[in-house]
Amino acid sequence: MSPFPFQQVRNVRVLVVGDLMLDRYWFGEVDRISPEAPVPVVRVVRREDRLGGAANVARNIVALGAQVTLAGIVGTDEPGRIVSELAAEAGIEAVLFANPETPTTLKMRVLGRQQQLLRIDFEDPPPDHAIKALHQRLDALLCKHDILVLSDYAKGVLANVQALIARAREVGIPVLVDPKGHDYSRYQGATIITPNRAEMQDAVGRWGNETELEQRAQSLRNRLGLQALLVTRSEQGMTLFSDQGRQHTEADAHEVFDVSGAGDTVIATLAVTRAAGLDWFEAVRWANRAGGIVVGKLGTSIVTAGELA
Numbered sequence: 454m455s456p457f458p459f460q461q462v463r464n465v466r467v468l469v470v471g472d473l474m475l476d477r478y479w480f481g482e483v484d485r486i487s488p489e490a491p492v493p494v495v496r497v498v499r500r501e502d503r504l505g506g507a508a509n510v511a512r513n514i515v516a517l518g519a520q521v522t523l524a525g526i527v528g529t530d531e532p533g534r535i536v537s538e539l540a541a542e543a544g545i546e547a548v549l550f551a552n553p554e555t556p557t558t559l560k561m562r563v564l565g566r567q568q569q570l571l572r573i574d575f576e577d578p579p580p581d582h583a584i585k586a587l588h589q590r591l592d593a594l595l596c597k598h599d600i601l602v603l604s605d606y607a608k609g610v611l612a613n614v615q616a617l618i619a620r621a622r623e624v625g626i627p628v629l630v631d632p633k634g635h636d637y638s639r640y641q642g643a644t645i646i647t648p649n650r651a652e653m654q655d656a657v658g659r660w661g662n663e664t665e666l667e668q669r670a671q672s673l674r675n676r677l678g679l680q681a682l683l684v685t686r687s688e689q690g691m692t693l694f695s696d697q698g699r700q701h702t703e704a705d706a707h708e709v710f711d712v713s714g715a716g717d718t719v720i721a722t723l724a725v726t727r728a729a730g731l732d733w734f735e736a737v738r739w740a741n742r743a744g745g746i747v748v749g750k751l752g753t754s755i756v757t758a759g760e761l762a
């Protein structure tokens with residue numbers, strides 16, 4: 454494996470656009486059942502807020518030592534203010550369109566007795582005019598960056614992303630997409646997409662064996678005009694499809710504690726190492742190593758350049 458390109462990474466500027474969210478955790482103690490309904494009463498003793506979705510991708514890019522601008526939509530609410538604050542603290546340059554009509558996407562977990570008792574989601578697709586207003590700001594940003602990452606969690610920001618992808622290609626910067634949904638035609642012309650197993654199945658159906666996966670991956674890649682397609686496969690590692698055929702990397706065997714957010718770490722590492730000059734397969738190997746490290750961590754879903762190297 455080539456050495457980690459520390460020097461080059463420091464100069465890399467990534468633009469992340471997508472569905473950002475706030476992950477909120479309330480940890481508490483459970484001593485009794487509510488007299489009002491047959492549910493536990495949780496006395497909250499600790500709270501934690503973390504950047505999630507596209508914002509977690511941005512956080513991972515900073516942890517790897519590169520520079521990042523995060524563009525997305527928040528509401529004019531308390532979670533939106535927290536997203537701004539956390540982004541500033543993390544060293545993320547944030548371009549947030551504050552839309553008063555819809556809430557900041559918030560995933561709230563209530564935990565007691567070491568387990569999640571409830572998750573409460575606040576989300577609503579932002580209106581078209583808010584999405585358009587955000588996209589208008591992106592034009593000027595594109596040329597100040599080396600690479601564009603689209604972090605799609607199907608919350609609306611990337612529902613009509615064709616023009617943005619086309620513009621990035623005109624400016625000459627690669628476009629990496631973490632996709633969602635059945636219809637990938639909106640990612641036409643991107644450089645690489647990184648579906649996980651379930652996302653790949655949504656897009657091309659179930660495959661019976663590796664040959665079938667390869668055929669479907671290559672035909673999807675050709676149809677969308679992609680340079681490469683990376684399927685992330687959890688404990689099976691990841692498989693890259695490109696003009697050079699199929700290149701597979703086994704998962705790093707580690708103890709697994711928390712798999713959430715691994716996909717964000719993977720696309721962040723891919724973007725940073727690729728923009729630093731590595732070829733796709735070398736970038737994939739670093740991304741796979743980062744994925745293996747992050748699933749072994751509890752509580753924080755980032756990997757630093759030091760940990761990677």
Ligand SMILES: Nc1ncnc2c1ncn2[C@@H]1O[C@H](COP(=O)(O)OP(=O)(O)OP(=O)(O)O)[C@@H](O)[C@H]1O
Pocket residue numbers: 649650685686687688689690691704705706707709712713714715716717719740741742744745748
């Ligand atoms: N159980 C595991 N053991 C080892 N490595 C893993 C495991 N799960 C994930 N990884 C690493 O992380 C990468 C990305 O994981 P995965 O394919 O699950 O992405 P994902 O579903 O998008 O993740 P998430 O949506 O939770 O952020 C894998 O390709 C692998 O490198």
Ligand SMILES: [Mg+2]
Pocket residue numbers: 631649716717
């Ligand atoms: Mg994912």
